[in-house]
Structure formats: C-alpha cells, structure tokens
Amino acid sequence: MVHCRLCAFADEADPALEGQIRAMKENGIGLLEMRGVNGKNVSHLTPAEAREVKNILDGADIRVFSLGSPAGKTDIHDSFDKEKEQFLRLLETADIVGAECIRLFSFYGTNGDPVYRDEVLLRLSRFAELAKGHPVRLCHENEKGIYGDVADRCLEIHRALPELSAVFDPANFVQCKEDTLRAWDMLAPYVYYGHIKDARADGVVVPPGKGEGQLAGYLPHFFADGHEVLTLEPHLTKFIGRGALEAAGEGESAAEWQFPSGTVLQPGQYLGVYAAFDFAVKSLKEILSAL
Secondary structure: OOEEEEEEHHHOOOOOOHHHHHHHHHOEEEEEEEEEEEOOOOHHHHHHHHHHHHHHHHHHHOEEEEEEOOOOOOOOOOEEEEEEHHOOOOHHHHHOOOEEEEOOOOOOOOOOOOHHHHHHHHHHHHHHHHHHOOOEEEEEEOOOOHHHHHHHHHHHHHHOOOOOOEEOOOOHHHHHHOOOOHHHHHHHHHEEEEEEEEEEEOEEEEEOOOOOOHHHHHHHHHOOOOOOEEEEEOOOOOOOHHHHHHOOOOOOOOOHHOOOOOEEEEEEEEEOOOOHHHHHHHHHHHHHOOO
C-alpha cells in the first residue's frame, strides 16, 4: 500500500480561495500548492493578505505545502534585480503561511545553450543564498523552454547545486520529447515531490494516465523512495492565470478534455461542481488504487 499525501494547484478549480477550499474538501485534499489566490499571483500577495489566507486555510484545516512561485520564470538576459525583489516577497509569504517549499525555474532565453550554464547556476545560487535562514526548501521544476527542461540539464543543475531539490513534472518532460522513466532514473536522488500532469506525444495536455507520462511506471519508485506528496495540476480547463502560463510555454489541453466547471464529461458518467478538477483527481486516484 502506498502512502500518498495529495496536494493541488486549487486555482485551477476556482480563482477564489473559498472555491479552492471547497474543491479540495470535496476531493479529500489537505495540502495546497499556492499559485493564485482570489485572482492574484502568490508573488504579489502583501504580508497582510498572506496572513489572511493563512487564517482562512487554518480554519479549513488545509496547509500550504508549497508556493507555486514564478521565480526564475524570466528571460536570462533580464536584470536579476526584479527577480531578487520578487523572491524576497515570496520568502516572506512562505514564512507567513508556513510553506515547506518554494517551486522555482531556471530561466528562459537560453535555448539550452551551455554558454548560459554558468549564469543560470549563478542566479539559482543567489536564490539559495537569499533563502538561507528561512525554513523552506527550494525545488526546481523541469519546465518546457527553460534551461533545465530536459533531464540532462536538470542533472547538471542538481549536481552543481545540491541544495536545490527537484519537483518532477512528467508532462513537461513529455513536451520536451523526453522519456519520463529515463528522467526519473536520472533525477530520483534529487526529487522531493511530484506534479501530476500528463500529456500526449504531441505535447497536448490530457488527464493523468491518459498520456505518455508513464505515471504508473515511475510512481511505484517515487513511493518506494519514501516520497509522499503529489501536487495535482490538471490543465484541463481555462483558469485565471493560465494564459500567462501558456505564453511561457505550457501546452494546450486536448479538446476532448476541455470543459467548464459544473458540466458532465460524458452523459451519465461524471458530474462535479468543478468537473475538470474533479475528474483529474478521480483519474489520479484510479492510478494510485492500482498501485
């Protein structure tokens, strides 16, 4: 039997915190990867807003596991000054809400060219330096289009900066034409938690288990290694903030899996208040039950 703690980007169910809590409660999810709250990106929350969110979540018995931050999701040619300012705000927010992790990226505009390796590592090391003294773990995500988008360059980053953990996203590897099982074998020693998102070979996002992410292939090893937290990131419907994510390189979802909240996926098959989010949870739980 596997021991899994479910987490979610609940802003995909509802931009409003109240709706996010409802969607999580209905699906038995107790951990939140906080990315958008009431239509506002987590990097823009004021300390007062963060404290209010913390109080509301405490009342609902939901804990912030990670900040789904945009740190490092900028062009490598841009000045680091704004990144630093934003990251300091994120650290303050993480302290207030009690987040265990901050998700970050390794910069666009490199085209994977090794000439940018040193600058990427320098900037990531500056994040790590800024985080010293804060009880938070920094986790690099393999996002399509950044320097660390394929397993080989992710491994470069983690070997050079062992203080950075990895968050393993199978769909992003599929979109980079990577074999997820090979990527898992390479990065397993550095993985701290996982994102659950799947994609077809053409990069189109589909529900968990419906694509080429080979979730059933690597998840047994994920749990055998003692990991527990999986963050659901369905990308099956439009939500506030998704446009910015897609502009930054995240894939479109398949037409047959795009549906608005509160609709039936197939007549008589499934109905939920937030159907896309609910169906993704259902799909993941089917995979987990098979394990």
